[in-house]
Amino acid sequence: MSSTFPGVNAAPQYQSEFLRFLNPLLDALRDRGGQARPREVYEVIADRLGLSPEERAATVKSGGVRFENQIAWARSYLVQTGYMDSPGHGIWRLTEKGKAVHLDGPDIDAIYRQVQEFRALQKMGQVDAAPPTSLATESAAEPATVVEADAVEDDAIAPSPQTSPYSDHRPGLVALIASMSSAGFEEFCSELLSRVGVEDVQTTRYSKDGGIDGIGRLRINEFVAMPVAFQAKKPDMSGRKVTSEEIQRFRGAMDGNIAKGIFFTTTAFTEDAKREAKRSGKVEVELVDLDRILEICESYGIGLTEQKILVPNPQFFERFRH
Template sequence: MADTRFANYINPVIEATNALGGSARPQEVYKHIAGTLNLPDQVLNEEKKSGGSKFENQVAWARFYLAKAGIIDSSRHGVWSLTDKGRKITKLNDKEIQELIREVQAQSLPTLRPTQPSPTVIVRKRTTEPGEEQAEEPPPPEELNYRGQLLDIIMALPPDGFERLCQRLLRESGFQEVTVTGRSGDGGIDGIGILQINPFVSFKALFQSKRYSGSVSSPQVRDFRGAMMGRADKGIIITIGTFTADAKREAVRDGVPPIELVDGEMLLNMFEQLELGLKSRITYDIDPVFFSDFK
């Protein structure tokens, strides 16, 4: 069993994840806790006998117990997020922490592993005779409708909720230190993040989230670029709607920093690819040929 000093980091993990917008990558949580608790270098640099940071290991164990208690959810892409239960918790008292630990230990789980969410891809299986081509069949209406329903759910979010959703999406896509600013009069900049390409290369990106179903125009793209000039290497505009042809040309115009455009269709594709906010449903088609052999 892990060093029980991890219990000291249970509340800090909750507080850090909440302060970072309800979701965060592990390194962001470590950094936030170290800064908030003013941990000395001696603690941060201490290593386990087997190697690796003892501090980060204890925080990871705290996250593990919180995940098993249903307070933290760890996506397969390495993002820790507060569950509905977790968002209702400000701080656990000592008795609640000890009870949480006892309940999780009673499950006799020996290893520390990230929890795996259900896959989101809808799989349809159909058997065919050898050499027979399988015809493309349209999915049933309920499978076609879920994208529209997902879009409606996103559209119904308040503006700050959509900004936090974009923050989560960027984290799931590999960005680190993603911060939502949401300041008015800042050229429409809603947040900032850093994408680490490899140990030697990273770049800073500013993003803007537009929660409306209309088309984003070229002047809006230019205004956003003007606000980000000298502040970041790249810009990202995420919208539920679409981009005009001029907006798309403006985004890749020569001689200026490029702007990545994510429209509603691409946004839904990303939710599918990242398996975010969707649950799997596997269906099967009956193969009557198989049963004919038994008649």
């Protein structure tokens, strides 16, 4: 399988394209001093690989950005094998193991095989939730025959938090948001606005498509509050981006008292929509795509619960191996 993305080392034995992003992901985190937010990592990798705007914006069936989904898969495998961890919500970090390593073919084979074997055992109920945490040294000497466990893995949402305590929480959060009805998504966006400080948020229960879904007041200081309106758009067709015409209809539904619009979507916005939102002489519309929704949830702890878990520490036991 040849890579869709330029600049990613080809590895014909890998049927899963995300494996080609293991080293670029490690390199990007090193460039950022060992840890960074996902958005920063995506930008570093995309710039380094010279991805076009079209390649950066291409989506998978679930509606997420395909390039970012590939990175999320790569990150999941690196976390499960001890090269990365997450010190807090929305932060990706290299472990000591991941700081200096450059993975060669046998290393990547071993990572893939180790995670797949763990997942197979987990499905059979033979292991608990804790994933493998280090490469088996003997596996590097024997190239793995890669067999894709999930034929749609490249286009599937990356593992949910239920897969293991080490897995990224984002895909599970995406799935929960995707399962909302349109009315539920409006209420969710109303809750987001309230949690970030917008006052007196009210939904209109429920506007026709293109109208205002709710209003509120964004306080500027002790004396001034700006009236705002929002729309929460959950496209009926998976992956469809919000267009400039939809921004225009939303703006047209605002009365003269509204100082700013906020447009939420479970997908993304076209480039024309982004330009329309900032058009001079018109009420500015703040665009909040799925990725920004996730960042807000992470920053304010909305819909996320921290859990402390106990996992084996292989490094501790190294000195007892003779």
